[in-house]
Amino acid sequence: MTRLTNCRSIAFSVLIAGLGIPMAIAAPLGLPPVPIPDDNPQTEAKIALGDRLFHDPRFSVDGTISCATCHAPEKAFTDHRRLSEGHSGLLGTRNSPTVINSAYMEELFWDGREPDLEGQSKQPPVNPVEGGLADIGVLVEKIRSEPSYVEAFKAVFGVKAQDITADHFADAIASFERTIIAGDSPFDRYQYGGDESAMSEAAVRGLEVFRGQGRCVSCHLIEQTQALFTDNRFHNIGVGFKTIRGQEAEIARKFLEAKNAGADVDKTVLADKEASELGRFAVIEDINKVGAFKTSTLRNIALTPPYMHDGSLDTLEGVIDFYNNGGREKETDPVTPFLSGGIRPLNLSDEQKQDLVAFLEALTSPEIASQVPSTEIITGNTGDQQP
Ligand code: HEC
């Protein structure tokens, strides 16, 4: 992890920090220390302010949408919808990933278009299908006109009302997100805690499939002392291929034309279903990366259906069938020419598939599970209606 080298060294224990005193975040079993950027140290007051901003719906055009609408603590910081729904019932093109452990991601969003949590958090309020604010100045005005925020920003950042900027908003939210960390799952206790009885026998067999015949571990990494379950890289595993099949070059050309003429990538990919499927290409403009998306973490995966960047797979069984078929829902479906070399049919038996599910279920952190009463997928005015 290159970014770690830029970061302050971190103690493993939580320091009891007063106002303004930088504090470290404890790393739970199975996770490395949380990277904290030098220019945005954690303080208790900043984290509390970020928590409040994260849950405040005022940063949307109709006053109904906050970060927590799509990243709800009781839904494991997702929304349990295929595609996220912003203000006025508007649908985006993508599934909401969990914010849990996003502090470890080297790039944010499915296509990695933002380098850090600070940059990421300034996008949703002004995205037309999310918060819908006209521009970031509207957000800043909303903060400056609320006396309790003016007081809190002064206490945290030492600024007067007229000096509050969107960067302060971003810093506070990112600090809060860096506290949403969860490890210590049955897998962690088995793998790193020396407790051989922490996982069921099925899950132990599933771990073998994950490392062996399933080859999942080549992208969803498990390391000597920790497991992020992501390589922080981008791969085309076949998801969403049908939407742009055969038209990739034309859609890529149109997208680049618009981008070069000044179109905003964040707004384009969340509003335009075809542009969304370009994946990593939209950011680095490398034709080999058409349809490549960031390897997801698999921690708490049993709590965050539906799956994939387009929310197209409802269950873990469906995900495993997809991989077993070599990156397609049905064995008879065509394969994308952009498919990653790491994806091919796996020939797993029914028992191996069940064991893999048991293993994925062993990646749930108990303190997250206890906050999530239901994992039912919300349908209705959602992804079902996306053309
Ligand atoms: C309308 C629903 C919605 C709202 C509101 C929303 N998000 Fe998201 N969030 C999403 C979706 C969808 C994505 C994936 C978009 C993409 O990758 O193009 C995402 C991605 C993210 C990610 C990236 C995670 C990763 O692994 O890359 C973070 C972090 C995040 N959101 C935090 C926030 C914060 C902070 C706010 C409030 C300022 C917020 N979100 C508001 C739906 C939403």
Ligand code: HEC
């Ligand atoms: C070549 C790299 C690669 C391999 C091998 C791989 N994955 Fe993935 N995985 C990804 C990427 C990339 C995504 C996101 C893809 C997308 O949405 O388009 C993903 C997404 C997932 C998701 C959904 C995550 C979410 O939050 O929606 C699950 C579950 C998953 N993988 C499990 C597995 C399992 C189980 C295996 C082995 C059978 C496996 N993966 C093998 C790269 C890989």
